[in-house]
Amino acid sequence: MRIKYKSVDELLKLRDAGLAVSEILDDICAAAVPGASTADLDRVAANGISRLKVKSAFLGYQGYPAVLCTSVNEVIVHGIPRDDEVLRDGDIVGIDFGSFMHGFCGDSARTIVVGGQTSPERQKLVDTTRESLEKGIEKCYPGNRLGDIGEAVQLWAEAQGYSVVKDFVGHGVGRQMHEDPPVPNYGRSGTGKRIKSGLVIAIEPMVNAGARDVEVLEDEWTAVTQDRSMSAHFEHTIAITDNGPWVLTQAAPSPGSP
Ligand code: MF3
Ligand code: CO
Numbered sequence: 001m002r003i004k005y006k007s008v009d010e011l012l013k014l015r016d017a018g019l020a021v022s023e024i025l026d027d028i029c030a031a032a033v034p035g036a037s038t039a040d041l042d043r044v045a046a047n048g049i050s051r052l053k054v055k056s057a058f059l060g061y062q063g064y065p066a067v068l069c070t071s072v073n074e075v076i077v078h079g080i081p082r083d084d085e086v087l088r089d090g091d092i093v094g095i096d097f098g099s100f101m102h103g104f105c106g107d108s109a110r111t112i113v114v115g116g117q118t119s120p121e122r123q124k125l126v127d128t129t130r131e132s133l134e135k136g137i138e139k140c141y142p143g144n145r146l147g148d149i150g151e152a153v154q155l156w157a158e159a160q161g162y163s164v165v166k167d168f169v170g171h172g173v174g175r176q177m178h179e180d181p182p183v184p185n186y187g188r189s190g191t192g193k194r195i196k197s198g199l200v201i202a203i204e205p206m207v208n209a210g211a212r213d214v215e216v217l218e219d220e221w222t223a224v225t226q227d228r229s230m231s232a233h234f235e236h237t238i239a240i241t242d243n244g245p246w247v248l249t250q251a252a253p254s255p256g257s258p
Pocket of ligand 2: 107108170171202204235
């Protein structure tokens with residue numbers, strides 16, 4: 001599959017899709033309070049889908065059974081929402097949501113701390129993962145390379161003593177949730193494909209407090225840290241423009257906003 005560079009018209013559709021994802025994620029995150037189940041969060045996501053008249057990108061994707069991924073504590077990604085999984089104060093939960101609008105996809109994830117209290121260790125892991133995504137986004141200028149993005153993400157996380165997951169990577173985004181190119185959260189600057197204006201990618205660092213090794217549970221979705229250390233995940237869908245990154249799944253302006 002070749003990279004599909006987007007026209008201005010397509011970028012505007014991707015922006016609408018991205019804003020819908022951001023709005024629905026706001027609702028889901030607000031509902032992630034102690035006592036809520038991860039299935040409750042899936043229902044909040046489903047309500048957002050009907051209200052904004054978008055189509056889930058996850059439900060049915062390779063047989064995935066929900067509209068949301070909820071990844072609690074040692075779960076890295078692809079946790080399936082459950083009625084019997086109740087959130088507790090101090091849990092960290094990765095909330096990953098994607099949907100289609102006008103035929104185009106938005107894909108984004110956040111990790112939040114549930115309730116008022118968590119350990120400083122967990123908070124630092126969450127903050128560092130969000131910052132590592134920001135470091136990657138800062139490299140999204142035409143002429144840079146995918147390795148510049150990966151290295152920026154990796155160095156920021158590893159400087160805090162964490163590891164970045166290599167088994168899952170970011171991806172191009174367009175009419176499909178997963179398009180070329182793969183976007184690793186690791187690499188070396190000056191290597192990899194050159195990025196240019198019109199490229200739309202999801203950068204999605206998964207950062208583990210312990211080792212980077214992944215284990216997939218018997219449900220064939222839930223990816224946990226092999227050492228059961230905590231893990232955090234953030235993701236944005238980003239358009240590369242002549243002025244730099246336009247973070248499509250974030251309402252606030254970015255350097256490449258029109
Ligand atoms: N946002 C994720 C990704 O980029 C989750 C998709 S997994 C799914 O790959 F099965 F739920 F769709
Ligand atoms: Co993604």
